[in-house]
Ligand SMILES: Nc1nc2c(ncn2[C@@H]2O[C@H](COP(=O)(O)OP(=O)(O)OP(=O)(O)O)[C@@H](O)[C@H]2O)c(=O)[nH]1
């Protein structure tokens with residue numbers, strides 16, 4: 001923990017500025033040894049200092065050096081950031097010199113790990129920081145920032161506070177049951193409090209898929225028979241001629257992907273090969289891929305050419321897609337329709353064509369409605385953000401339910417207290433109140449170098 005670490009914090013490539021960051025008890029001294037300018041050991045904390053990095057008689061770069069003294073820093077240790085010129089050679093050379101002078105190259109996420117171990121942030125904030133860096137949409141950014149701000153931490157802590165006071169009430173009663181002053185823990189009171197917590201935890205578990213939508217967006221597969229207009233739809237939604245469009249059935253062989261934003265949420269559109277029986281080897285592989293994507297997508301837009309009749313086989317195929325949410329898009333409504341819409345009455349249907357935006361706009365609105373994208377954004381972004389958190393809340397939920405069962409069956413208070421303690425510990429693991437070293441290694445190894 002007391003080592004001096006350094007890393008390049010900006011992405012390595014051609015750019016105006018790169019930042020080499022160091023943290024540890026001696027980093028000001030280390031950088032000062034190779035800095036020509038003011039004496040960094042004497043400058044005020046949180047100042048930016050102009051000068052040069054100088055090594056073995058050679059000027060390496062003209063730099064600005066930020067000196068931030070503990071404890072008001074990201075890692076709670078002394079932190080020095082060297083703003084050097086960008087590009088690979090200069091940045092690497094500055095880093096190399098710091099290593100020669102006594103810093104160790106940081107591991108991925110090690111600065112954030114120090115911030116956690118030194119109590120500046122909890123694990124949900126640390127994970128939020130990583131998600132913030134990886135955010136690709138406005139909503140993903142807001143969602144990550146909410147966790148960096150500590151909203152999920154506060155929510156988990158609130159539940160733990162309730163558990164700890166319940167625990168205290170129980171302990172007083174089973175340690176000194178005879179003391180008349182002790183408020184008696186009634187079964188109704190206990191059960192009510194436990195049920196409130198169970199309700200909150202269940203809500204967290206149930207809403208966790210909303211977090212995944214904000215973070216990763218939705219995978220939307222555009223599927224259907226050949227020549228119905230799938231690639232045209234992709235191109236119109238992307239506002240870009242990305243996929244080849246021809247009137248030859250079987251034009252798209254491989255998947256074509258693109259991203260749009262719907263109300264700030266990332267939508268990954270995946271155009272696929274038209275599904276049909278074929279002897280063409282390449283097309284057959286494409287069709288298999290289409291089916292594979294259907295099995296993992298969040299939503300299928302099943303496109304039908306409305307100027308043609310729907311066969312029984314096709315209808316059966318659509319019905320067989322019951323593992324995926326789907327919207328049927330009746331395309332080519334500029335032509336005479338041959339569709340008996342009655343046979344589609346069990347499905348969500350949107351009509352349109354690729355020459356006029358009305359249908360595609362309606363399609364976008366349907367996606368927003370189907371996934372409640374507006375609702376997801378309104379709930380203070382308090383969603384669990386990864387499998388680790390969900391698994392722990394599920395464990396806590398199970399323990400609380402066991403406690404409720406024990407209350408119902410009039411088990412001794414000691415037994416109920418064990419489950420309450422367990423739920424308290426499970427929730428504690430989410431924020432890192434307790435942790436195993438392997439968990440930290442695993443978690444922070446996913447971070448970028450320099451963060
Ligand atoms: N009239 C009309 N024609 C359309 C419409 N949308 C697409 N087309 C035409 O339908 C033909 C097929 O379009 P694509 O977008 O290539 O169809 P696809 O479903 O991707 O076809 P495959 O890649 O072969 O599976 C092209 O000639 C398009 O110009 C539409 O809304 N109305």
Ligand SMILES: [Mg+2]
Nearest residue numbers: 230231251252
């Ligand atoms: Mg196509």
